[in-house]
Amino acid sequence: MDGVGFSLAIGTLRALAFVYDVLTFPVYMILQRPWRLRQLSRKSRGILVDIEREQSNDVSVDIKENDFNKTNQFRDPPYKFDKAKAIQEDAKSVTYRSVVEPSEFHVALAKENIDTMAKMFEYCSKKYPNRKCLGTREILAEEDEVQPNGRVFKKFVMGDYRWKTFAEVNILAAHFGKGLRELGNAPTKNVAVFAETRAEWMIAAHGIFKQNIPMVTIYATLGDEAIAHAINETEVSTIITSYDLLPKFKKILELTPKVKTLVYMEDQLKSLGSVEGYKEGVDIVKFSEVLQKGSNSTIESQLPKPEDTAIIMYTSGSTGVPKGVILLQKNLISTLRGFCDCTPIYESDVMIGFLPLAHVFELMVESICLFGGVPIGYSGPLTMIDSSSKIKKGTKGDASVLGPTVLTSVPLILDRISKSIQEKVQKSSNLKKVMFKFAYDYKTSWKRRGYSTPLIDRVIFSPVKQLMGGKMRLMISGGAPLSPETHEQIATCLCVNIIQGYGLTESTSCACVQDLYDMSFGRVGGPCTNCDIRLVSWEEGNYRVTDKPYPRGEILIGGDNVSAGYYKLPDKTDEEFFEAEGKRWFRTGDIGEIHKDGAVKIIDRKKDLVKLQAGEYVSLGKVEAQLKTCTLVDNICVYGESSKDFCVALVVANHPQLRDLAAKKGITDKSFEELCVDPRVEKAVMQELAEHGKRSKLEKFEIPAAVKLVKEAWSPDMGLVTAAFKLKRKDIEERYKHEIKRMYAS
Incomplete structure (x- = not known):
């Protein structure tokens, strides 16, 4: 399809959509009430309660039973206040506390004296x-x-x-x-x-x-x-x-x-x-x-x-x-x-469990499902979907049989799903590409205004949704920041709500959770009701609580969810944990900013910050998060030395995408391993990353100036990523120290 044909197809679709919108708009407005969703997106849940008493677990004293919806579920209350309010503020720190109403189940835990x-x-x-x-x-x-x-x-x-x-x-x-x-x-x-x-x-x-x-x-x-x-x-x-x-x-x-x-x-x-x-x-x-x-x-x-x-x-x-x-x-x-x-989970839900239960995030989400009477069906990567490697042809995968409505995931898995969707679209016919792009843009446009698009969902996105059984409504993402691009694409194509949570093992996985109605991307929500969030200025990194428009600094978490410390590591425990204001606190090392509605955005990590020779600071994690959205990249580790004025990158390339890129350069007779060491391919990948980085609004000094393609995929059993698929930088740097040295020498 040439440019004229493409424009004609898009024009035709837009004309048909315009007629459809005119005819159906009044019906959708009456049935969907988009103004309510927009209002809920700008606001938070609940009524203001006696925070001091709530924090002391004596919620039943100040909250009458009749204040709560009796549907025996985790509710979506219609009332409004900000997600958090500042309860302490000085020149170097500011502390926020949730103003969200305790749910019926929170009250039940207190009333029944459930403390173990x-x-x-x-x-x-x-x-x-x-x-x-x-x-x-x-x-x-x-x-x-x-x-x-x-x-x-x-x-x-x-x-x-x-x-x-x-x-x-x-x-x-x-x-x-x-x-x-x-x-x-x-x-x-x-x-x-x-x-x-x-x-x-x-x-x-x-x-x-x-x-x-x-x-x-x-x-x-x-x-x-x-x-x-x-x-x-x-x-x-x-x-x-x-x-x-x-x-x-x-x-x-x-x-x-x-x-x-x-x-x-x-x-x-x-x-x-x-x-x-x-x-x-x-x-x-x-x-x-x-x-x-x-x-x-x-x-x-x-x-x-x-x-x-x-x-x-x-x-x-x-x-x-x-x-x-x-x-x-x-x-x-x-x-x-x-x-x-x-956590918006209901008794009618069914959860599919597959992340490691040895990860506190999965354990606690499954626990909240059990407390709400939600059944959990277990699965694994070899049997989850119809096309999984251990599923016999003609046999249904676990998701198709179970029909789950809820699952937990980590950003890496969602990134892979996002890229597989992009790959399928790229390999489809020109007409299908046009249809998909139009449908995607159409849905996101209306969704931002508070409307759902049932016809588009049924015609275009239903096959994608069927991969997970067709009933999925909620994905809870944790373990690492989820890129806004992946967040929006998965939510759009799978027709699900995705909420991000933020927490660490040291805080029992709990710190912040995004509100279900929050239509923004890239934020992790306001503080949970069981803990306080404190920002402390980090002068070395130029993050201060006095920054405008939003206060920024290292995130500290305080509350009963904070761990007792590290086993048999008293010095490390004293370094990262402390007691203050009657609470136990943990220094996370993560850098955040808090928006006017009390929602937190993770913007950096202290250990990921590198100061280059010319004095510019580069957040390695931020650069990796942006470049990982490039379809060529399955995984990436960016490295910077303070004695140099540029960064380099180790890239785990996507096999089909790398072959397609090589074919465009006339290289068609080499294996994947051979392509990884071909200088022409490395140069082409570097150019692709540079263009993608510019589109992602990275600064010139943040974009890697040299790239090394890695032949093997990084997995936890190699010791190069954690079980939650976070990079183990020191191990990666040690394994590829010669390659890093050669990149800088080049």
């Missing part, structure tokens, strides 16, 4: 005894599937989801906790959980909570040395793992002398058989055997207190060896209260 996770799930099992709670997809068989090229892949023949009710899960959890006691694990003696996200993980966790046993959580993607470090540091003798991960312990057990028992979650199709190759003297016990021991046990549950340690969560941090973050029972409940007030 053990009490929380006991409450849920009594309130929703016969409701679906945790679901696992049945695997009927594994068969060989011959591909067109003759290769044979193993594929699953899958059935429906099998569900356990809240009452059943509570009984199983009680049995598991007692079973651990029968195996010799006393209360307050650490137990490690090293397993993929699944129903047994949650059952084990609540069983452990019931016995006041601290749970050490370790990411399943960590390397052997990091796993051994966490196990040895916490001195665990019992580890709970899965059938798939069990073989890793043939090596790990040689590094962990205190481990005496391995409990493994069974596979649906395979049995363990021989224990040859495992260290002698270590008992290997089935998950079901622990449940059986617990069912026959006469041991009484030893319930925890709010100040007891619930979890020692090992973060696969971006620097150094993993640190154990101590999370108390009261930390988890505090986040639960905060999430109740800002």
